Amino acid sequence: MRVDWVRRAPPLEARGVVAVGEAARRLRDRALARLPGLAGVAGDGLLVVLAEPARVPWVDGATLIGPDPRAPRLWTPVHVRPTVHPALVAEALGERTLVWEGRRIPLVDAAPLGPCALGAWP
Amino acid sequence: MPDDVTQRLRAAIDAAATGLVARRPVVELLLLGAVARQHVLLLGPPGTAKSEMARRFAAAIDARRFEYLMGRFTEPNELFGPLDLVRLREGEVVTRTEGMLPEAEIAFLDEIFLGSTAVLNTLLGLLADRTFLRGHQRMRVPLRLCVAASNARPDRPELAAFADRFAVTAHVEPVPDARLEDLLEAATALRPVEPVATLADVDTLAERAAHVDLTAVRAPYAAIVRALRTEGIGLSDRRVVQGQRLIAAAAALAGRTQASGADLWPVVALVPGAEDQDRAREVLAPHLAASDNPTLPGAAEAHSASAPARARRILDQGRALLAAPRDGTDRWRWRLEGVGREIDAHFAEDDRPEDLSDLRARIVAALA
Numbered sequence: 001m002r003v004d005w006v007r008r009a010p011p012l013e014a015r016g017v018v019a020v021g022e023a024a025r026r027l028r029d030r031a032l033a034r035l036p037g038l039a040g041v042a043g044d045g046l047l048v049v050l051a052e053p054a055r056v057p058w059v060d061g062a063t064l065i066g067p068d069p070r071a072p073r074l075w076t077p078v079h080v081r082p083t084v085h086p087a088l089v090a091e092a093l094g095e096r097t098l099v100w101e102g103r104r105i106p107l108v109d110a111a112p113l114g115p116c117a118l119g120a121w122p
Numbered sequence: 123m124p125d126d127v128t129q130r131l132r133a134a135i136d137a138a139a140t141g142l143v144a145r146r147p148v149v150e151l152l153l154l155g156a157v158a159r160q161h162v163l164l165l166g167p168p169g170t171a172k173s174e175m176a177r178r179f180a181a182a183i184d185a186r187r188f189e190y191l192m193g194r195f196t197e198p199n200e201l202f203g204p205l206d207l208v209r210l211r212e213g214e215v216v217t218r219t220e221g222m223l224p225e226a227e228i229a230f231l232d233e234i235f236l237g238s239t240a241v242l243n244t245l246l247g248l249l250a251d252r253t254f255l256r257g258h259q260r261m262r263v264p265l266r267l268c269v270a271a272s273n274a275r276p277d278r279p280e281l282a283a284f285a286d287r288f289a290v291t292a293h294v295e296p297v298p299d300a301r302l303e304d305l306l307e308a309a310t311a312l313r314p315v316e317p318v319a320t321l322a323d324v325d326t327l328a329e330r331a332a333h334v335d336l337t338a339v340r341a342p343y344a345a346i347v348r349a350l351r352t353e354g355i356g357l358s359d360r361r362v363v364q365g366q367r368l369i370a371a372a373a374a375l376a377g378r379t380q381a382s383g384a385d386l387w388p389v390v391a392l393v394p395g396a397e398d399q400d401r402a403r404e405v406l407a408p409h410l411a412a413s414d415n416p417t418l419p420g421a422a423e424a425h426s427a428s429a430p431a432r433a434r435r436i437l438d439q440g441r442a443l444l445a446a447p448r449d450g451t452d453r454w455r456w457r458l459e460g461v462g463r464e465i466d467a468h469f470a471e472d473d474r475p476e477d478l479s480d481l482r483a484r485i486v487a488a489l490a
Contacts (some may be wrong), residue, residue: 010427014467030459032451054300058463060486079470121343 002087008081012066016050016075018038018100023061026122030057031118038113041105042121044109048098050110065098073097124377124416127326130319131375132417134182141312142171142178143305147420148292151391152179152275153420155328156228156267158371160364161249163165163234163285165396169334174231176269181323184317188226189483192237194235198244199272201231202256216258224254224263235281242284255347266324275394285394289364293396294328313408331367331374339369339381346389346409353405355398365392373416387413390425403427407478427467440481444488458485 019027024047031038031049033088034057040049048065051055068074071086074097082089082099089099095108124132135153137147148164152175156163164172173189180187190201199205203222205215219225231237247255251266254261268288269319276285297305347362357365368388374383387410393402403410403425413426419438423431441462448454462485465478474482 011467011470014463033455052300054298054460056463056465058459059489060462060482064466065461078467 001084001088001092002058003081004083005076006083008079009075011078012068012076013053014056014064014066014078015047015053016065016098017056017058017062018046018048018065018098018105019059019062021048021061025058025061026059027057028118028121030059031113032115035113035118037111040108040113040118041107041109041110043105045122047102048107049113052105063100065100068087074099076100083098089094125435127319127416128375128377130323130328131183132321133244134179134210134317134319135289135417137315137318138175138178138182140315141308143301144176145175145294147172147177147424148294149179150418150421151290151292152176152267153324154371154375154391154421155269156324156369157331157365157375158289159266159328160289160367160371161268161270161287162290162292163288163377164265164269164292164294164398166271167273167296167386168394170294170296172269172271172294173232173360176228176271179269180228180230181315182317183319185226185227185321185324186225187228187230188221188223189230189232190223191232192234192241194236194238196237196238196241196279198256201241202244202254203415211334214281215275216259217254217256217262217456219254223265224248224261226265227266229265229268231268231270232271233273235272235276235285241280246287250359261356263434266321266328286358286360289361289368290388290391291399292391300313304468325369327374332372334370334378335372335380336366338379339383339386342383342409343369343386343389346422349409350389350393350402351407352365353401354401355393357392361392365389368392372415372418372422376415377417383409383412384414384430386410387415387422387426387431390420432468433478436457436461436468437477437481440485444481444484448488455489458489461485462489 027047037055038049039050064078065075066078068086071090074090075084075095098105098107135149139149201223203217203219206218209216221227247253252263252265254263369381369385372385372388390399393399407420411428412425413422413428413432415422419435423435443458465482
């Protein structure tokens, strides 16, 4: 199934943020200052932080993300949507997944972030 | 550029809203009502600063205020004044109105729907015709704005007609969870309001509003009313006409002599119920996409969710934060991050107005 991505209006409600590289390190620092109440996943140079909308940390260079209301297992940047029905994309992906810049980042293992784990990353 | 009168009225809103959390759009509606000569009904649970907003707004424009908590047994003389016994002995029924509602320029009436028939009948004339009638006594009253408050709209039909006299309805909810710390901080810093504008300023804008050219918005406004009726949200003919005055007032407060699509947002405030207002906002989104008002940015955004109104509100908020003394606390960073997050959440990078991009760059620099 070919999926293209186009501008979404109005944008999704931001319930998380993703960043790589230096932006991810800044995001980690801000997330540490915002604990508790955050969940997330981390990978090689990549950090995803999930939170209630008013608690989502913000740094320059990070991308705000949110669940598609028509297929909540599919997470995307807030200003983007697939050209096919999001439920089809979510079905194809299976578990709760963030699709961002060509990457598929599983969110199913997102866990509450704590100072130890977050402080030790990357 | 806004003229001196509009600048002072903006300063009055700033002064009245300072120290209150998440209440600025409602204070802006009070000014809109005062300029449009339309009364405002605040609906919400107790303890949500309804009376405080009215009090602070009246103080900011140096208006003579009357305030009363009504009950089922409230007598007319508690609002309008006692009978003049000397004149009564001479056979004349005259009310002594000194310091009472008939002499107020801004009135706040809490639990208004608890009032008795006797009270509400006299109040009706005062609200509708700015005339106090009691017995043979008839006097014009200086009332510019009546702010009424209640926990909920009345369900008794006989009160519905009375409620319809309040063109603007604002639903006031408790401060959201995310802003509780702001509420606690603001509560310790709340200061009395000094006058920064005058009632004459309000009157000047009211006069301008009376001469705003509405030609360009009549058809779009009628289309909006039809769209609402299609959704099952009916507005009485009285409300539809009142709406025109609100639109004219919005235009005047924005410095416009001709109303435009940017001024149609008050129609959402005409809709009485909270759920109906939410539906109206959604249904009318395409009609209200150009909403914008430099004097009432919060109210314009709250009633339209338009991009220009949101951008203006975020700009005002961000600039005020950057201009405020940096207390070095995390709360200040948190607030600034919140503005940055709002910018990114609502405006994609290539859709962002230039001044919003400039603000974002300043925020990034401030947080570095």
